[in-house]
Amino acid sequence: VVRIVVHPDNTIGTREALEARLDVDWVFPDDDMGVRSALADGAPVLVTAKWDAAFLQPTLEWVQGLGAGYEQFPIDTIRGAGVVFTNATGSHPCVAEHTFGLLLALTRNIAPAIRDGMSRTWSPIPPMVDLVGKTMAIVGLGFVGEEIAKRASGWGMHLIGVKRDPARHSGVVDEVVGLDQLDEVCRRADILVVALPNAPDTRGLVGARQLDLLGRGWLVNVGRGPVVDEQAMIERLTDGRLAGAGLDVFVTEPLPPSSPLWAMPNVVITPHTAGESPGYTARFADLVAENLAAWRGEGAWRNRVC
């Protein structure tokens, strides 16, 4: 029976879903130190969202990432060690639901109504913003971006997808362009949804210039904080050049209490929970089962990065 080590920093319910799905020798250490000893003891498989150089033991054969993004993993080093790395892309359709929740809390003035509700205050707040008739740009048309596009398809919006390779997409959006055309897309968009991972070519991609081109529009970031120039965004939210922002990710997480974003009426903050879903843990366990079969030579890898 294979021994699989699971890093403790994972979504609630992950352990239960894995244990229910697969009858292997699970190890669930309490901390990094426990993960390191289990791997030093020869466990060949690690399921983790965090990385530590000490995890790369000679007996390690396969690392399954817990998220879609994997900027925290030294892929070249892992590849160099002959270790397989698979990520969890495709397990988070809930991010698309979350995207609409953040956006509508702003455009329908549901966030101010919730804040008013804490003092039992009934106060209709105009103006609302209609999504129908607007142009939504989805920057990052990977699995999550496509799921957002699918949900947006019945909403009467014009949908533009922006991605590294614009030739590959499902056809749900009205147009797809490359990252090099981001400026023009920002100029045309009313709503800019960021669904990109943190990577050398995405960091700071949405900067002062792109936000100025967006103008008095709406920004939703469910990708990674560093993709957006947070300071430039804060300045434009403060003076109203940018209408509002729905943010699940930040440059520093948890978002420090000192951040001015907390006090902005035109901002909705969720604590990096867009990927949380009871369905996620079951989908993730299925992914691990499929990749475990591949590791045993009984099938193809899913989401193999290296």
Add this chain to the structure above:
Amino acid sequence: VVRIVVHPDNTIGTREALEARLDVDWVFPDDDMGVRSALADGAPVLVTAKWDAAFLQPTLEWVQGLGAGYEQFPIDTIRGAGVVFTNATGSHPCVAEHTFGLLLALTRNIAPAIRDGMSRTWSPIPPMVDLVGKTMAIVGLGFVGEEIAKRASGWGMHLIGVKRDPARHSGVVDEVVGLDQLDEVCRRADILVVALPNAPDTRGLVGARQLDLLGRGWLVNVGRGPVVDEQAMIERLTDGRLAGAGLDVFVTEPLPPSSPLWAMPNVVITPHTAGESPGYTARFADLVAENLAAWRGEGAWRNRVC
């Protein structure tokens, strides 16, 4: 030039949209008394959301309601006086956007995150609820219900429409049944969206029995407060038999500060703003222009109730 009286209780922007759209002799009184005098002076047209028996002057010919619902108007009396009444159904697609905003604020735990945000608290709250895979029942498949269904079509839910005449619908939902099958629908649904007007046959339609059949599901009411038994709903929200409720309408509006709904973590309240939209005022002005032509014998009435 025809004189048209507009009751002051209307959506912000209505006056501007009407004046921009139609060159008639507009009268915008400040109160009921002013409306009454203008009608007593012989104005033949009234645009209003409110009714007062004194509005029914012998010279009155046409009343244009400001909303989709018209339970506040004595239609038999109005008809008996030979006055035409038209409502504003079809002007509020924004209600569908609002419906999703209320629902996702609950299922994605965005409402608790907004409340936490007021004290700059970053606190991921499980569990989330996925809409994908769920069954959504839309009770009231009129214009608004169909707009909700259109938007829900890309979300991977099973959609059931419930309406008086199940033979007439657009085909967007997966099944349509009559109001007499509401109990069975509540039993099957995870999410119950109420988009019905207040009428003798809808009042209290969603009562203790229906809520018990829904079980630990989600209720969204963007129709009218009295359609749902508010006391039965409050009891089930308090003890968790009902998972949560997104409410834009109430039996008494404004919702009194004494209502226990204000303090419930699993409730999101908006102050009857689901129909608010900058697009609404323009759409409404178009409706008035079309019906003004009909009043002049130059076209067909739209939304004629009597």
